Amino acid sequence: AQKVTQAQTEISVVEKEDVTLDCVYETRDTTYYLFWYKQPPSGELVFLIRRNSFDEQNEISGRYSWNFQKSTSSFNFTITASQVVDSAVYFCALSVTDNDMRFGAGTRLTVKP
Amino acid sequence: DGGITQSPKYLFRKEGQNVTLSCEQNLNHDAMYWYRQDPGQGLRLIYYSQIVNDFQKGDIAEGYSVSREKKESFPLTVTSAQKNPTAFYLCASSIEAGTSGRGELFFGEGSRLTVL
Numbered sequence: 001a002q003k004v005t006q007a008q009t010e011i012s013v014v015e016k017e018d019v020t021l022d023c024v025y026e027t028r029d030t031t032y033y034l035f036w037y038k039q040p041p042s043g044e045l046v047f048l049i050r051r052n053s054f055d056e057q058n059e060i061s062g063r064y065s066w067n068f069q070k071s072t073s074s075f076n077f078t079i080t081a082s083q084v085v086d087s088a089v090y091f092c093a094l095s096v097t098d099n100d101m102r103f104g105a106g107t108r109l110t111v112k113p
Numbered sequence: 114d115g116g117i118t119q120s121p122k123y124l125f126r127k128e129g130q131n132v133t134l135s136c137e138q139n140l141n142h143d144a145m146y147w148y149r150q151d152p153g154q155g156l157r158l159i160y161y162s163q164i165v166n167d168f169q170k171g172d173i174a175e176g177y178s179v180s181r182e183k184k185e186s187f188p189l190t191v192t193s194a195q196k197n198p199t200a201f202y203l204c205a206s207s208i209e210a211g212t213s214g215r216g217e218l219f220f221g222e223g224s225r226l227t228v229l
Contacts, residue, residue: 035217103155
């Protein structure tokens with residue numbers, strides 16, 4: 001069975017601080033995909049990144065970076081120099097088959113000015 | 114602009130009433146999904162459809178029904194059999210995985226249903 005754990009329910013930081021959102025996943029499959037989504041107050045989830053299980057390279061996109069480590073089954077997300085607009089709920093998700101995307105419970109990030 | 118449109122955004126229902134949530138996409142995606150989100154929980158899959166006139170139950174399909182008569186549309190009916198229907202409902206779509214791997218989901222802005 002697939003499972004995603006986001007142990008941090010809520011995080012609060014002050015603007016310009018760096019913040020890391022943790023994601024730990026469980027699967028017995030060797031081929032799988034990991035995702036991060038952002039849910040702003042408007043409600044829709046916005047896709048941030050997809051990573052397949054064969055690509056452990058870390059990725060950086062502007063202030064966002066992702067650290068994928070198969071050895072610890074983790075796919076952590078770091079926001080550098082956080083901004084108020086980063087305030088949202090962030091979801092990590094795992095997909096093995098086409099129609100089985102498992103979401104974590106989400107981490108609510110609040111960035112204070 | 115291409116995207117997913119859900120309506121209504123807010124809906125109130127009396128106990129015992131059925132209600133239908135609309136989901137329309139113009140992304141030309143084959144696959145469509147309905148998720149339920151409860152406070153402090155991740156998204157849980159209700160139903161999904163990979164092709165017109167075909168759909169499959171997700172983890173929490175009891176008390177819900179769907180149809181897929183057109184590629185663009187995937188309405189969800191919350192029936193009176195759903196014991197705890199108050200929740201936030203999200204519709205999503207995706208390109209079929211094919212050989213390029215599992216595609217990401219594109220979401221609508223959601224419908225918040227409250228049972229009075």
